[in-house]
Amino acid sequence: MRGLSLFRKKPMSLAFRSLCLSPFSSNSNLKIFDRQLKRKQRDRAAWLMPQNDPLLHTVAQNLLDRLHDCKRTFPTALCLGGSLQPITRSLRDHGSIEKLIVMDSSYDMLQACKNAYHASNNDDNVDALFLVADEEFLPIKESSVDLVVSCLGLHWTNDLPGAMIQSRMALKPDGLFLAAIFGGETLKELRIACTLAQMEREGGISPRVSPLAQVRDAGNLLTRAGFTLPGVDVDEYVVKYGSALELIEHLRAMGETNALFEMNSILKRDTALATAAIYDSMFSAEDGTVPATFQVIYMTGWREHPSQQKAKRRGSGTVSFQDIHKHFGGQS
Numbered sequence: 001m002r003g004l005s006l007f008r009k010k011p012m013s014l015a016f017r018s019l020c021l022s023p024f025s026s027n028s029n030l031k032i033f034d035r036q037l038k039r040k041q042r043d044r045a046a047w048l049m050p051q052n053d054p055l056l057h058t059v060a061q062n063l064l065d066r067l068h069d070c071k072r073t074f075p076t077a078l079c080l081g082g083s084l085q086p087i088t089r090s091l092r093d094h095g096s097i098e099k100l101i102v103m104d105s106s107y108d109m110l111q112a113c114k115n116a117y118h119a120s121n122n123d124d125n126v127d128a129l130f131l132v133a134d135e136e137f138l139p140i141k142e143s144s145v146d147l148v149v150s151c152l153g154l155h156w157t158n159d160l161p162g163a164m165i166q167s168r169m170a171l172k173p174d175g176l177f178l179a180a181i182f183g184g185e186t187l188k189e190l191r192i193a194c195t196l197a198q199m200e201r202e203g204g205i206s207p208r209v210s211p212l213a214q215v216r217d218a219g220n221l222l223t224r225a226g227f228t229l230p231g232v233d234v235d236e237y238v239v240k241y242g243s244a245l246e247l248i249e250h251l252r253a254m255g256e257t258n259a260l261f262e263m264n265s266i267l268k269r270d271t272a273l274a275t276a277a278i279y280d281s282m283f284s285a286e287d288g289t290v291p292a293t294f295q296v297i298y299m300t301g302w303r304e305h306p307s308q309q310k311a312k313r314r315g316s317g318t319v320s321f322q323d324i325h326k327h328f329g330g331q332s
């Protein structure tokens with residue numbers, strides 16, 4: 001995409017033993033997002049998405065770096081929605097994958113991924129299955145896959161804990177769950193500009209940017225879904241665009257435009273133009289580009305297995321922190 005450049009901020013590594021409550025309740029009747037609208041948006045994105053989007057490619061590679069660190073094989077892998085093509089390319093080249101199930105609610109997106117997959121010249125023995133289905137209702141047999149990967153797809157589910165529970169149930173014991181979702185700091189510049197424009201032109205605000213999970217929620221989501229050995233990492237990527245309108249074009253091409261169920265579908269022209277003007281005036285750099293922040297939360301979890309490490313029973317420790325302080329306190 002013209003004028004687009006990607007910068008990665010310093011990553012944060014987080015270890016969670018959180019007691020905070022997640023705003024994402026496990027309720028199948030909860031309707032935050034219009035899933036039919038999101039499917040149509042992904043149908044459109046299948047025709048607009050560039051072959052090598054730098055943001056999607058970088059997030060996919062960073063997610064699968066966690067897979068390369070595992071000293072075991074994953075013969076059967078399930079890839080759920082989101083950024084399909086970069087993930088399927090990397091999984092195909094991993095070497096240990098024997099069967100790959102690729103799933104998306106959008107037929108056009110799935111077909112585009114299937115065409116790209118078969119068009120590559122890689123001569124491998126991977127048995128690939130492409131399935132039109134919804135992440136909220138996984139048609140996968142319990143304990144049937146070794147790996148579940150979702151790259152930038154699960155943040156559009158109405159019941160995120162429920163979708164993660166279904167992913168855990170699909171895994172075999174000691175199976176691995178890898179997911180990347182956009183976090184709450186994503187598009188913070190656009191949120192500010194849109195809010196100011198609506199207050200100025202309409203005298204009030206309505207939701208125009210979708211709610212996203214906060215970093216503090218991620219560890220709690222993994223434990224609520226029943227995953228063991230949960231791990232969470234956070235990266236921020238700053239993408240530079242030629243203008244605010246170019247950012248909107250990129251969001252359309254990724255299938256990441258707003259899909260709120262209660263969204264006001266009519267955006268006044270003068271409000272849209274005011275949003276772009278405020279965005280450019282508040283955030284433009286000296287070179288004329290405007291930045292957009294994408295916060296990505298990476299989640300790792302395992303289905304329970306007797307061979308996994310377990311925390312010691314509370315009170316079983318034999319060394320006190322006071323003893324440690326006395327021993328090391330005087331050393332620099």
